[in-house]
Amino acid sequence: MKYVVFLGDGMADEPLEELKGGTPLEAARHPNMDRIASDGVMGMAVTIPQDMPAGSDVANLSAIGVDPAGCYTGRSPLEAVSLGVKLGPDDVTYRCNLVTLSDEAALEDKTMLDYSAGEISSGEAAQLIAVMQEKFGSNKVEFYPGVSYRHCLVLRNAKTGGTKTPPHDITNRPVRGHLPEGENAPLLLEMMRYSLEAFRDHPVNAARRAAGKNPALCVWFWGEGTRPGLEPFETLYGVRGGMISAVDLLHGIGLSMGLRSIPVEGATGNFHTNFKGKGEAAIQALSTDCDFVYIHVEAPDECGHQAQLKEKIWSIEQIDEQIVGPVLRWLDGCGEEWAVMVMPDHPTPIAVRTHTRTPIPFAILRSSDAKGTPVRYCEKSARETGRFLPHAYELMSYLTGKKQF
The missing domain is CATH 3.40.720.10 (Alkaline Phosphatase, subunit A)
Known part of the structure; x- marks a missing residue:
């Protein structure tokens, strides 16, 4: 059958x-x-x-x-499994989008222009995720590149309890009120602000702008979860x-x-x-x-x-x-x-x-x-x-x- x-x-x-x-x-x-x-x-x-x-x-x-x-323990751990990530019982995962935000100086004042950064290619995206891993990677923080704009962050021996918004839910809307809150929020916000600076003039984005494509200007975390069973x-x-x-x-x-x-x-x-x-x-x-x-x-x-x-x-x-x-x-x-x-x-x-x-x-x-x-x-x-x-x-x-x- x-x-x-x-x-x-x-x-x-x-x-x-x-x-x-x-x-x-x-x-x-x-x-x-x-x-x-x-x-x-x-x-x-x-x-x-x-x-x-x-x-x-x-x-x-x-x-x-x-x-x-x-059985649901969050979205991102399911994606982590697909990437071959080994998760322990106390590990917390996040979906990490590459997104296009508007040009205001402060993160809180920006607007979500494109949740997929113009459907950035996997090769381009991997270069930007490598920037984040180089800056924040440790035995407690790991970034994993995925497909196109979809990537994964793993926090080892961490706790859940944060509030996160899927970026596709706020397309063309201000991000204020939708940024990470609660558990792990200070670290996630630090990463987001760093990405704004590190990605702005990165060669990947310079090439995307020259080609008339949306640049990937920021990481965006959502889909918090733990190991699925x-x-x-x-x-x-x-x-x-x-x-x-x-x-x-x-x-x-x-x-x-x-x-x-x-x-x-x-x-x-x-x-x-x-x-x-x-x-x-x-x-x-x-x-x-x-x-x-x-x-x-x-x-x-x-x-x-x-x-x-x-x-x-x-x-x-x-x-x-x-x-x-x-x-x-x-x-x-x-x-x-x-x-x-x-x-x-x-x-x-x-x-x-x-x-x-x-x-x-x-x-x-x-x-x-x-x-x-x-x-x-x-x-x-x-x-x-x-x-x-x-x-x-x-x-x-x-x-x-x-x-x-």
Whole structure:
């Protein structure tokens, strides 16, 4: 039996005037997702519990079949696992973004212009993270370069208890009131102020300005957490599998659950990603050593954060054409029974440019399902089914046949 999850990060949205009251999912052409919804089972599910942060960490834990309320220890430790960082029980981690801030002299007076520093390249970013490691690195402080603007800070033998704001939540807003507070805040603020000075005239930023790109002017810390303790996916669901994603967070979740990280050349985490390569990698994995593949695509989420409506619609269409379609065709001819699920982890509405905790549409199709009435895979159609799961982590049990609708 083969199992596949097609996860379009931030794919769900809200009705938009530009689309005459429709959503990007309604506007996009996605016949393969529609097949899953038409011939299978569709409904709405809550991926983010009411008392938890509306992040991709919490939402993807739900989507992969674990209750985040019982295992969540923060976002950054999952990303640290992906980077190969060994964490002790008393270590504290932070996500470290490279961001573009406005030109005011004082940090408190600046505005968050770009949470991704123009989606800085990993090579450029590594040079800037090295500056921070050279200045602050010790047996208690360690910086680890990641992908593009996403990096990791580890404080050894430290305590949690600080308040931190995701930078994508305050795009084009003043940073005052959103800077680190509480535990570890003095050190984090010292690092941020140092980066403002050290990065300002760095050759990386000089080259980026000359090329008309946003410079990376500051580090920004958020996603505080401690070592995760997730059960293996095979123990939970009896299936060996792999994780396909462009972002460290998802690989960290996968590795923490014993899933194989499946690399894809050209996977970027934005709408320029290698959609086709992800589909091909999934098929290769399913045909060799994996009976389960979780295919995560970040592109719709990034488009939502950047308010890129046309690109978000296009990204959904590419997921359908380059990933869902080829994988379904391979499954149809593989000679085994199979089950697939398509879903977003959370909405990232164009209008608000950040995550919301609104329930998401899901659809599950099994190879044994009979052909159904044609229907569109979208928020409206999913709501109209009347099927509602208050705990999205149960979806994996339905996908793997442990539960029945």
